[in-house]
Each structure stands twice: as C-alpha cells, then as structure tokens.
Amino acid sequence: MVNLEKLWKSDKALSSEPEWRIRERVEFVRLVSPLDIDGITEEGLLFTARAHIYMPDRAVAFQLEYHSARNAKLRGPIVRFDWLPTAPHNNKGRGPKEHQLQTITGSHLHSFDLNWDPSNSAMRQPNLPIAVPVSDRLETFKEALDFVEKEFRIKGLGSIPPPPWTAKLL
C-alpha cells in the first residue's frame, strides 16, 4: 500500500508547466500538475489549484491530492490551503480544542498532520474536515504561492501564472 505520509514529507517538484483550464459554463477554473519526487513522476500524486474567475485576488484553494487506482480510501486531497476564501470554515467538535466550534473566516490550512488518521492509514473523511487559521498576511497571489511552496514542499510553484480572473458586470 502506498505510504501517504512518506509522499507528504518528501520534497516534490512540478512535473509540468500547468495552465489554468476554463470549463464551459463553470465559473471555477482549475490547474492540475503531476508531481516529481527525486526526478520520478509519482503515480497518482497531483498538485491542483482552483479559483473563481469573478473573485480576483482571493478565493483560491491549493491542494495536494493522491488518487489510488485500486483503493478508494486513498483518493482525494491530502492537504489543502484555502487562501482568502468566500466560505468560512467550521471544524465542528473536531481538531485542536482552541479551534473547535469556531468560525474560521480568513485563510486556513487543512493540514496533513491534523487530517491524517494513522489507525486507518488514510486521510480523515470527508474532505479534510479539520483546519487551522493561517496568521500570515498573504495579500497577493504570489505570496499565497510562496506559502504553499514552502508548506506543501513543492519546488517551482512560483512559475504558476495567476488565474484568469475577470470582472463581471451584473
């Protein structure tokens, strides 16, 4: 069985030069890239980012994902950083005591460590439910990328272009 903990702790690099893709009639844009570890593109390991085209300079979700071909328990995000999101987060009664039942309104990190379930050798479900606020003032997309590059241990994120944000006249 794949060792998610090992993948998470390894130094990683983008395997490609990903581009933001716009899908028909969908306001969210997505960017996906496989990842290398020691020069080898790892099976099932992806870096993804998602933004909303009408929300410039905010609301980008960065994820490290693992998708096992054989085991559904090992399919989905293993860490997520929500940069200046529109939707706040609530851990309900889970996670660190000081962050339980609190509305986390700014940037927050669904960290690997808090969402790793060692007894099940898988991530907690559903969808990394525990997050902690990020106190760094990350005001630009570049600052957010720099944070993710360090936090996710992925080299080369600085080359990613900003999302194709646009203004919408309503």
Next chain:
Amino acid sequence: MMSAVRDSDRFQEVVRSAAAQLVSLEVIGGASYVTTPLLYASGAYVVVRVERSGSDFFVSDFGAGYEEAQQMAGEATYKRVARSVAVSNGVNFDSFSFFELIATEGQLGGAIAAIANCSQEAVNITAMKLSERTFRDESELLHQRLNSIFDPRYVAKDVHILGSSNTEWHISSLVTINERKVAFESVTKHPNSVVHAAAKFGDLALLDGAPGRVAVVASKKLLGTYLGVLSHNARVIEQSAQDTVYQRLVQDAA
C-alpha cells in the same frame, strides 16, 4: 434581583449576538454572497449568490457544491445526486454545476434557504456515497488478499447463503477447503456496516453446520464498543494481520 435581571440581559445579548453572526453578506463584483449557517460535510459554510434578474432575483450556489464534491473526487456522483435533490425540492440543477432558482422579492429569503439546503444535501449525500464506495473497494481488496493467501480455486466471491431465518445474505468472500467454510466480511467502523454484519453473522451462526465467520476491520481499537457487537458471532481480525492468521482461521473452522 437586579443581578438576576442583569445576568438575564447579558445572556440574551450573547445569544442575540451569536444568532446575528450566523448569516453574513458580502458583495463581490456586484453580486451578493450570503454566508449561511449551513455546513457542508467538510466543515465549509454554504454560501449562496444572489443576482438581479429583471425585477426578480437569480439565486444560486454558483457551483460551490459541485466544487466541494470535486475536491473529494466525487463530481460524477454529485451530478447524479444533485439532479434528484433538485427535483425533490422544486429547484433547478443546470446540468453543469449550479443549483438555481428565480425568486420574487417576497420569496427571496425562502429561495436562499432552499438553494443552500439543496447544495448542502447533495454534497453530503455524495460524501456518504463515496464512503460506501470505499467499503466496496475494501471488500475487493480483502478478496484479492484471500486469493494471494489461498489457492484462488477455494476462494469464492459474492456468495449468497440462506441464514437460519431464511434471509438470504450476501457474503463478500467465502473460503472453502476440505469441507471447511469460512465467510470473510470487510466491516468498517460505520454503525450501519457493523450492525448489518452483526445481524448477518448472528443469523448464519444459528445454522446447522454454520460456516466460520470472520470480520476484517481496519482497526479494532477504532471500533470501540462495536468490537463487542461483532465478536458475539464472529472472529475479528485487522486487515494488517499476517497470512498465517488467515490460514489459522480456516484451519480452525469446524
């Protein structure tokens, strides 16, 4: 007396303040985004967008529910679920990603609540269905494991056995060696999984010449008191058990 009144006032003030924080509004790019008190399964709050539509209002989840599902690798499931949730709630799902509704001014509050509920319901049902898929995969993994331990000719998949109550039970994997039969079932920590397996094992145990019964779980510790529910009528092992443990279970079967 005065103190009691003051305490009561303070109590009401705190509750009023908390209640007022449950809904908030933000305007982005000319559209209004309402953060509701509803939570998706992940813990993210449900946000609904309101836009002008002539003299009426266009209310949608702007595809946020779909994105939640996509983060869980469940977008195909979500689209199927969303259509049925939309129909049962009398709102529209646009086949791409939006729950949506046109409302008059008098309907706006109700429309925001309805769209938020639909988006949340569809995401949460999707999360539940993904968890069931995990169970099916675990049954498949268990079957593969048994095939690697025993001669595959002795390992049958998806067998049906009549229990003592005449209920026909589905058995994920049945190992049969020299008249010794052992039913292996993958069981998760979810109460439904435990209770279903316990009922099945109990009914099989009452048969004359009952097959051996083994529940295979990720972690006994994680089951808590449910471990006792399972062990009434079955032996319980962890997925990580050595091959020799599986072999012994079959050898021990009467």
